[in-house]
Amino acid sequence: MAQTIRTNLDIAQAKAEALIEALPWIQRFAGTTMVIKYGGNAMVNDELRRAFAEDIVFLRHAGVNPVVVHGGGPQINKMLDTLGIKSEFRGGLRVTTPEAMDVVRMVLTGQVQRDLVGLINSHGPYSVGMSGEDGATLQAIRTGTIVDGQPVDLGLVGEVTRVRTDQVDSLVDAGMIPVISTVAPEFDEHGDPTGAVLNVNADTAAAALASALGAAKLVILTDVEGLYAAWPDKSSLISSITNDELRQMLPSLESGMIPKMGACLKAVDEGVGQAHIVDGRAPHSMLLEIFTTAGVGTQVLPSSHTNSKDTK
Numbered sequence: 437m438a439q440t441i442r443t444n445l446d447i448a449q450a451k452a453e454a455l456i457e458a459l460p461w462i463q464r465f466a467g468t469t470m471v472i473k474y475g476g477n478a479m480v481n482d483e484l485r486r487a488f489a490e491d492i493v494f495l496r497h498a499g500v501n502p503v504v505v506h507g508g509g510p511q512i513n514k515m516l517d518t519l520g521i522k523s524e525f526r527g528g529l530r531v532t533t534p535e536a537m538d539v540v541r542m543v544l545t546g547q548v549q550r551d552l553v554g555l556i557n558s559h560g561p562y563s564v565g566m567s568g569e570d571g572a573t574l575q576a577i578r579t580g581t582i583v584d585g586q587p588v589d590l591g592l593v594g595e596v597t598r599v600r601t602d603q604v605d606s607l608v609d610a611g612m613i614p615v616i617s618t619v620a621p622e623f624d625e626h627g628d629p630t631g632a633v634l635n636v637n638a639d640t641a642a643a644a645l646a647s648a649l650g651a652a653k654l655v656i657l658t659d660v661e662g663l664y665a666a667w668p669d670k671s672s673l674i675s676s677i678t679n680d681e682l683r684q685m686l687p688s689l690e691s692g693m694i695p696k697m698g699a700c701l702k703a704v705d706e707g708v709g710q711a712h713i714v715d716g717r718a719p720h721s722m723l724l725e726i727f728t729t730a731g732v733g734t735q736v737l738p739s740s741h742t743n744s745k746d747t748k
């Protein structure tokens with residue numbers, strides 16, 4: 437019995453220590469904006485999606501202004517398969533035909549975004565869903581990519597050139613949590629809309645938002661622990677890397693890590709305090725990365741900072 441009481445007390449004390457450890461980080465980040473990118477591969481089951489929604493609501497009550505940007509690549513793949521529409525990835529980006537674009541828009545804005553808004557709002561009326569199309573919040577130009585030194589046409593794929601931060605700020609100022617789908621209207625070189633909509637990779641859109649909003653952090657949830665120096669060697673996890681070190685490493689990266697680490701680099705280069713890659717398969721990993729001293733994933737820091745976890 438005495439043993440049980442001590443064990444229960446130990447558990448209670450460990451919980452209190454976790455709360456106290458979070459205190460300086462909560463003080464530091466209260467009032468800041470954080471852009472949280474939730475990747476389709478990190479949404480694999482209901483428990484994880486529910487834990488994600490809890491973390492977002494926790495952040496909001498800790499005084500942070502979370503802005504969620506979501507992906508949905510696997511969910512788009514599933515719908516394209518069901519409809520018998522072929523699609524391929526080049527350099528980590530989907531080659532997007534007009535037929536595929538209709539499916540991208542339907543799945544991201546009509547399905548994934550609706551699910552996330554519903555999960556967050558099960559805790560209270562906090563969340564509003566929007567697409568880059570709403571209020572022309574994300575404006576984009578068509579972009580291709582380079583694979584093996586050769587230019588590749590990706591079709592209706594875009595890169596964000598302008599963020600209407602006033603649209604996002606007005607929701608945040610009203611105490612809301614925006615959940616943003618990365619479908620963006622195309623704008624021409626004169627800044628006029630062409631009438632087309634473009635498919636924007638959610639990592640690169642999240643970086644553009646984080647940079648435009650002057651976010652304290654960009655946090656990207658995915659299906660790996662973080663960035664591995666020698667992928668697929670799981671013992672080579674990088675816990676902290678500077679933007680200059682990442683710039684040198686970028687050309688050696690593969691597949692989905694290319695837009696993801698490119699997004700972290702862009703965000704930090706453009707003034708975002710830190711970018712983090714976090715394992716979305718582990719419930720509450722986002723809170724651990726933000727509110728514990730050791731952190732759990734990979735953080736990207738500006739070179740001007742020392743390479744220490746204390747710099748988060």
Ligand SMILES: Nc1ncnc2c1ncn2[C@@H]1O[C@H](COP(=O)(O)OP(=O)(O)O)[C@@H](O)[C@H]1O
Pocket residue numbers: 475476477478507509639657658659660662663664665666667689690691692693696
């Ligand atoms: N150096 C690396 N470190 C970690 N993961 C890597 C690396 N190189 C390639 N990958 C792959 O990138 C994947 C993450 O990208 P992606 O599938 O596009 O994620 P998401 O859907 O979350 O955006 C990982 O699951 C892993 O298979």
Ligand SMILES: CC(=O)N[C@@H](CCC(=O)OP(=O)(O)O)C(=O)O
Pocket residue numbers: 474475476477506507508509510512528529530540593594618635636637638639
């Ligand atoms: C151009 C491009 O590749 N767009 C992505 C958009 C969704 C996305 O980025 O989803 P994840 O974050 O889950 O990968 C796509 O069509 O899959």
